[in-house]
Amino acid sequence: MLTKIKVHGLSTFFNASVLETDKKVNLVYGLNGSGKSTICKFLRNPEGAEFTSCFIEGGEGATIFVFNDDFIHENFYESEKIPGIFSLSKENKEFERMISEASTSKATLLAEKESQVSAYTSALSKLKAEKEKVVEAIFEIKRKYSGGDRILKFCLEGMMANKDKLAEHLCAISKPVAEPEFTVKQLQEEARRLTTSQGKPPETELKMIPSYNLVETHALFKTAIVGSQDSTFARFINNLRNSDWIRQGLEKYVNQDGELPQSCPFCQQPTLSNHILEHLRCYFDKTYDVQIAELNSLCSNYIAVIERIPKLSEYQKSLFYSDSIGVLYTQLQTILLGNKLLLDKKVESPSTVIELEDTTEAVNKLNTALAAANANIVTHNEKVRNAKISLAEINSKFWSLMRWQYDANIVLMQTIDQDMAQLQKSHKGEIDKICAAISQLDKKIVELQRQVVNTDEAIGKINAELVKMGIMDFAIRKHETSAHLYELARSSEVPGSFKTLSEGEKMIISLLYFCELCMGTQNPDKPSSKRIVVLDDPISSLSHIFIFNVGRLIWSHFLRNAQIEQVFIFTHSLYFFYELTEINPENRKATQALFRVSKDATGSKIFLMSYEDIQNDYHSYWQIVNNQNSPPALIANCMRNILEYFFGFVEKTSFGNVFQKSALQEPHFQAFNRYMNRESHSFGQNVFDLKEFDYEAFRRGFKLIFEECGYREHYRKMEKIR
Known part of the structure; x- marks a missing residue:
């Protein structure tokens, strides 16, 4: 029994539409052009290349008989020789009993097979659902790394639209022995540097920082630079501790070549005689001048070296600049600025003792960071020269890291795959045994049928139905060239042509032939099987006088026939649709399902329909x-x-x-x-x-x-x- 029919991508079925049923009789109503015939075409050839987006569920071991225009054309239009219908002779009761028993056994085995297949399908569906969850979790890789800056998108090429392919790719990678020491962020940075450096000059190495140790530890900074202690004013100036003040006043405010006495720059009294100036000059002697000159030189050199350090912005231009370099650079600059302030103070007041902060450690730390960056720059330039190989290495590292991070998902998926393989193995063995037994019964049934089948009974039944309908002008008879073929014959015994019949006559004779075909077979060597019948508007060319006859024919041959497992009848006629519905509400609910096919601007759709x-x-x-x-x-x-x-x-x-x-x-x-x-x-x-x-x-x-x-x-x- 067919339980689900999905139609998609055919004719006017732009979107998927599904007919689901568990009833033997299925009546489908729809206006002409709504899509009924499209469904029938699919059921007649569900394996057709044009039906790849459609599918049916159920119907295991059943033969689907479809009455539509294609059936009429193939059996009546293409040749005047109509294929004979082989049916069982009722005269040999013993053979009939044996065939019936074999068919019953076959039906039991088919039911058992269907049960096995159903159990297998159900268990497999659960495992597939579990696997789908795992695959979905793994597909998070694509969502994370194909968006944003998309810098690692190249690692996912060919897998961004296929979840299963991505999961299979990850499963095929061996798990690393230990957790990788690199991170995704590092790989992103490396890939970004590679891609941005393509077609550009090589990256320049960062300039190292010189050492200031020899200057900063000079003894002169810790020495109070004062005048000669042999001077008459030495003791007085030392007591005042104002030698720097006096030196500045002498250098800046006293005119050494002016008339004497001069005014003192501090008290503004005319006290500076030649005698006093000479004693002051003796205090600030040559030794003092040498020390001051050396101090100025040390300070100038120190500041010059500081000014030769590249600005931070120069380092920041590099692809390999890091925040740690910036921190170390700032720390060094802070120390240097403090030392510079101390030097300015020493120059201003040479007698002041200062101690510069040692920059050795700060310089070494910064240079270590710069050296590491330069090593990376050398490596980077080499990688840029071999960009294809470098990107391949990043790709390999990326998947190695993903394999480690998603190991739990992969282990779970591998377990599910093993369960699926074991499930298939166990059920396949049982199903193969049942299929072998069914095959043996088919051979037995075919052999028994050969003993008793004939083409005469179908002729008699078709002609009897024609008479019941009041059609006397033509009949079916055996073809003169073969007992296994039929032909049309006029009442005058002259062979007739199907093409000369009226549309109504064509419909009647082809429908009667179809009814008998569903009871027998065109191939005597084919074993009997469960039968599903599909009728596509069998009264479309008939006047109302024949609709009752066709309805009665369908009721007797299909709806009330235990040999027919399931029936689908499509019609545009409300009267005919009503004629085939079960009058008793309880019986109708138990055995019949009513559907409607309709079409609008969005395409054809199938709906469940109520009797009302x-x-x-x-x-x-x-x-x-x-x-x-x-x-x-x-x-x-x-x-x-x-x-x-x-x-x-x-x-x-x-x-x-x-x-x-x-x-x-x-x-x-x-x-x-x-x-x-x-x-x-x-x-x-x-x-x-x-x-x-x-x-x-x-x-x-x-x-x-x-x-x-x-x-x-x-x-x-x-x-x-x-």
Whole structure:
């Protein structure tokens, strides 16, 4: 039994639509062009290349028989020789019993096989769901590293759209012995440097910092530079501790070549005689001048070296500049600035004793960081020269790191794969045993069928049904060249051509042939199997006089036949749809499922339908007809469906007889009559010409039918529906 039919990507099924059922009888209603025939084409050849986006579930071991235009064309149009139908002779009861027993055993085995397959499928689905969760977790790699700056996107090429491929790639990588010492951030930085350096000059090494140790430890800084102690003023100046003050006053404010006495720069009194100046000059002797000169030289050199240090912004231009370099640089500059302030103080007051902070440690730390950066620069320049190899190394490191980080997921996925393999192994053995037993039964059934099959019974049954329907002009008989072929014969015993039959006759004879085919087989060497029957609008070309006969035929051959496992009947006719529904609500609920196929701007869709919706559809036809803005073809089609339903089902009047009223023979009703009287909506000649459509003319003709037949009040009631 088919439990699910999914249709997608065919004709007007732009989006996936699903029919799910657990019933034997499935009635599907839909207007012409809604997509019914598309579903039937798929069921006739579910393995077809055009149906790759569609699938069916269930139906294990069953043969699907589909009655549609393709079936009629293949069996009747392509050759006048109709394939014979082999059926079991009822005369040999013993063979019939043996075949029945073998078929029953086969059915039991098929049920057992289906149970095994179902259990396997269920368990496999659970494992697949678990694996999908793991694969989804691993796919987080793609989400993390293909977005943002996308610098590591090259590591994911070929796997960004395929979750399974990414997971398989990661599983194929051996787990590192120890946790990698590098991080994703480091790999990103390396990749970024490589990509930004392509086509540019090599990276320049960072300038090292000179040592200041020899200057900073000079003894002169710890020495108080004062004048000669042999001077007359030495003791006095020392007591005042103002030698620097006196030196500055002497150098800056006393005119050495001016007239004497001069004014003292401090007290502004004319006290500076030649005698005093000489004693002051003796105090600031040559030794003092030498020490001052040396001090100035030391300070100048120290400052010059400081100024030769590159600015921080120069280091920051490098791809290999780091925050640690910036911190160490700032620390050194802080020390140097402090030392410079001390030197300025010493120069200003030579007698002041200072001690410079040793920069040795700060310089060494900064130079160590710069040396490490320079080593990386050398390596980087080499990698840029071999960029392809370098990027491949980053790719390898990246996946090695991912393998370590996602190890728990990979172990879980490998465990699930092992469980799936074990599950397949255990169930496959059981299923293979059952299949072998079924194969043996098939051989036995075929051998038994060869003893008793014939093509005569099908001929008799088809011809008997033709007589019941009042068709006497032609019949089926064995072909004159082969007992295994049929041909049409006129009542005059002259062979007939299928192409010369009316559309209704073609439909009747092909449907009767199909009914017998579902009971027998065209191949006597093929074992019997469960049978699923699909009928695509079997009354589309028939007048209402035959619809009851076809309904009775379907009830007896398929709906009430235990040999038929499942039936799908597609129709555009509400009357025929109603004719096939089970009257008893409980029986209908237990055995039948009702569906509707509809089409709108978004495509065709399949919906579950209730029994009460049949009446609602009649009302919906009126809604469309009463809306002048509805598409012309849809209005005309709904008018025909209303007339077909009302006069065929409610009034039990022949559809064609309705149009024999003289009032409807007026010339302006010709287009209306021509469209309404078409026997079928499925054949090519029924193309609707929009230029023929005149809403008011069609509406007047439509109204006139009800008035001429005595249903004026019904029309007035229904035309109010909006």
